[in-house]
Amino acid sequence: MIRSARKRHWSRWLYRVQWTLLAIIALAVAAVRLGLLHYLTAFEVFKYAGLAAVAVALASILVFIWGLVKRHPEARSAALWATILGAIPVAIPLFTVGEHNFRAPPIHDISTDLKNPPAFEAVLSLRGPGDNRADYAGDAVASQQRNSPLYEDIQPLLLNMTVAEATELAASVAEELGWRVVAKSPNKGRLEAVARTPVLGFTEDVVVRVKKEGQGVTVDIRSASRSRAADFGSNGQRIRTFLKEMTSRAEGR
Incomplete structure (x- = not known):
């Protein structure tokens, strides 16, 4: 049976x-x-x-x-x-995202220079009608970044090298991090790139500005989301990773 x-x-x-x-x-x-x-x-x-x-x-x-x-x-x-x-x-x-990033202020545009942030140029042609404005929103955004403990370490980077060398290094780091470089001008100290968030693939534009400062240079970077009103700390984390890698690579030269 x-x-x-x-x-x-x-x-x-x-x-x-x-x-x-x-x-x-x-x-x-x-x-x-x-x-x-x-x-x-x-x-x-x-x-x-x-x-x-x-x-x-x-x-x-x-x-x-x-x-x-x-x-x-x-x-x-x-x-x-x-x-x-x-x-x-x-x-x-x-x-x-990280638990701490859920406490990030509802902004999507982060810069190491809050008074005169680097301006986007090359990536403007990649933006669509429904995307966020590319111009910096001024003190409305700057004050939120300045008053948030999450962004206390987002500061300009000082390097002992020429403008062209620092720009080339920035381009190398950007490519290593998986960003798509869309414009690079070593002599002018400018770099623009496009990055995407890991899971949902949100597009975020990045601009790096290198200026001569005494015997070295000052590196400023700005990262901004194209579509989101709040980024849950992703732009700040991108800048943080970039600056850390730039410092490490510069010290190893």
Whole structure:
């Protein structure tokens, strides 16, 4: 006699739901990167799908406890996987954005020089009608950056080299960081590039200005988002990484 297959426990639907929610989030990410979905709409998808995943994870913890009490290994296993999967929508933003960056002021244009920030020129032709304005918003933005502890380390960089050498070094660092250099003028001390954020691929424009200062040069950099009203610290982090790499490379020359 053929024995009938053992009926699967309903708890398996917990991790199936979590996989479905993660698939929805992944599709929203892909749609934003391909330009098929506006980022604000995607954020709504992330919010509600993420909250649903957390709710299922919390319910799964209760199921896991029930499985322990009832000695039900299938329920325990399903609940454990559902709990782990439910943590992913929370862990990814914390890992990619950083918990401290969620406290960043709602600005999208960061510069080492708040009085006379470097101006965009070459990247202007790459911007569309719906993008943010390329000109600096003045004290309305500068005061928020100046008063935020998050940006205390965003300062001009002093290097003991010529303008041309510093500009070439800046171009080398930019390419190493994965930016697309769109304009470079070593003699004028100018560099413009385009960068993208890691997950959603938001476009952010970068301009580097090198000026002679005594026996060396001053390097200023400005990074601004094309479309977002707030950048969650991404422009500041880009500048921070650039300045750190520039310092390291200059010291190793």
